[in-house]
Amino acid sequence: MANSRRRPARGTRPAGARRPAPARPAEPGPVLELDVERIAHGGVAVARHEGRVVFVADAIPGERVRAQVTDAGHDRFWRAETVEVLDASPDRREHVWAEASVDRAPEDRAGGAEFGHIVLRRQRELKADVLRDALARMGGIEREVDVRGVDPALAPGVDPESGTGWRTRVRLHVGAEGAVGPYAARSHRIVPVASLPLAVAEIESIAPLGADRGTADADVGATAIDLVAPSTGAAELVIRTAGDRRPEHPPTIVERVGERSFTLDRGGFWQVHRGAAATLTRAVQAAVDPGRFDPDAENQDLYGGVGLLAAAVGDRFGPSTRITTVEADARATEHAGANLADWIGARAVTDRVDRYLDRLAGAADASTRGLRGATVVLDPPRAGAGRAVVERLTELRPAQVVYVACDPVALARDVATFRATGYEIEALDAFDLFPNTHHVEAVARFAAIV
Numbered sequence: 001m002a003n004s005r006r007r008p009a010r011g012t013r014p015a016g017a018r019r020p021a022p023a024r025p026a027e028p029g030p031v032l033e034l035d036v037e038r039i040a041h042g043g044v045a046v047a048r049h050e051g052r053v054v055f056v057a058d059a060i061p062g063e064r065v066r067a068q069v070t071d072a073g074h075d076r077f078w079r080a081e082t083v084e085v086l087d088a089s090p091d092r093r094e095h096v097w098a099e100a101s102v103d104r105a106p107e108d109r110a111g112g113a114e115f116g117h118i119v120l121r122r123q124r125e126l127k128a129d130v131l132r133d134a135l136a137r138m139g140g141i142e143r144e145v146d147v148r149g150v151d152p153a154l155a156p157g158v159d160p161e162s163g164t165g166w167r168t169r170v171r172l173h174v175g176a177e178g179a180v181g182p183y184a185a186r187s188h189r190i191v192p193v194a195s196l197p198l199a200v201a202e203i204e205s206i207a208p209l210g211a212d213r214g215t216a217d218a219d220v221g222a223t224a225i226d227l228v229a230p231s232t233g234a235a236e237l238v239i240r241t242a243g244d245r246r247p248e249h250p251p252t253i254v255e256r257v258g259e260r261s262f263t264l265d266r267g268g269f270w271q272v273h274r275g276a277a278a279t280l281t282r283a284v285q286a287a288v289d290p291g292r293f294d295p296d297a298e299n300q301d302l303y304g305g306v307g308l309l310a311a312a313v314g315d316r317f318g319p320s321t322r323i324t325t326v327e328a329d330a331r332a333t334e335h336a337g338a339n340l341a342d343w344i345g346a347r348a349v350t351d352r353v354d355r356y357l358d359r360l361a362g363a364a365d366a367s368t369r370g371l372r373g374a375t376v377v378l379d380p381p382r383a384g385a386g387r388a389v390v391e392r393l394t395e396l397r398p399a400q401v402v403y404v405a406c407d408p409v410a411l412a413r414d415v416a417t418f419r420a421t422g423y424e425i426e427a428l429d430a431f432d433l434f435p436n437t438h439h440v441e442a443v444a445r446f447a448a449i450v
């Protein structure tokens, strides 16, 4: 069971601790001088060597770098790590996290901040490039898009210049001999760190960092330490062990977004950037086309979590708006029901979205409207909604779908399915909810073209 706040004694190797992955894959190759061409999905850059693509980490398009090939085991491409920057981009800066810097050996670079050496403006341009390229190649549409930073007014404490101080959830791993830290950039090797600059200050202040604080969590069989800083109440530290099971009544926390409060399990899903929930609330409200919105239709918040985006829709269109939030996790649905209790028209359902849509399709006949005329908010996990869900959803002919996407390639694949089923993108916005990483969030509105 997870336990919080207990600080065990220093010491021995934990029974269930994960062994670090080997620092290098099996087939390291040569050190190359590479001209870096463009950015690829996943935060690595693309260069070429003797006709072969080389994915190179910690480089910026336009730079010339020396890179160690770490994986030469593929015919079509190799992987490499920058070990020296020979001709630096004007957009290169000192890494915001010293422990993730290119000055360190690649295997000792902390993961999770793979754009931290790039000025924010350029990070956002690169994210826009990836999104535009994915939409063109996989979605078949040419579309310009800007990636916008979070409005500083929505994220107190976040530094809008460096893009630090935003992460409200952090997982540190506990390894052999009690080492505690994030994983290295491209392996499961634990990198002990003295700072967590991407995290909000409350998390940094309670995290077991640095040699002096060390950790003895290993002694209680800890495999990870989760740090959670909700927008109300104190930050918490939760020790995870190998046999962890979710307790019947997990501790809850409360997150505030504007005037609204959302209760959720402490370990439950919540948008990670301090200003993300408010940013997406605004973005979804702006994305819904009021001309297509019918408050009496069977509006849906699919992959609804604890009801954040259903609330966004309800707050825009009024308390009698009908909306059903659908979520696979029963505890989250329970919270969604309570969080949305002041809406007469709100319902929370525990189900997998694919099964739920199948049931709706089965029930939609002359006597029910199904999703005709409805507005659907779709906020799937990183893998996207997928072809089966998009096909089933569009068969039900909603008036509009507002898709919140945290992966450009998954979005682009789903765009292709939407288009094949008679829906087109009408609006697209993108937000930098993960500064100093390669991740980007997009909000798109689809509507039927026939």
Ligand SMILES: C[S@@+](CC[C@H](N)C(=O)[O-])C[C@H]1O[C@@H](n2cnc3c(N)ncnc32)[C@H](O)[C@@H]1O
Pocket: 269, 270, 271, 303, 304, 305, 306, 307, 308, 309, 326, 327, 328, 329, 332, 351, 352, 353, 354, 379, 380, 381, 382
């Ligand atoms: C990206 S989160 C979005 C949650 C919510 N919209 C928010 O912004 O807080 C995706 C949610 O989908 C849920 N989920 C994942 N797979 C699902 C599925 N197949 N059917 C229903 N819900 C699912 C997860 O539990 C998670 O709460």
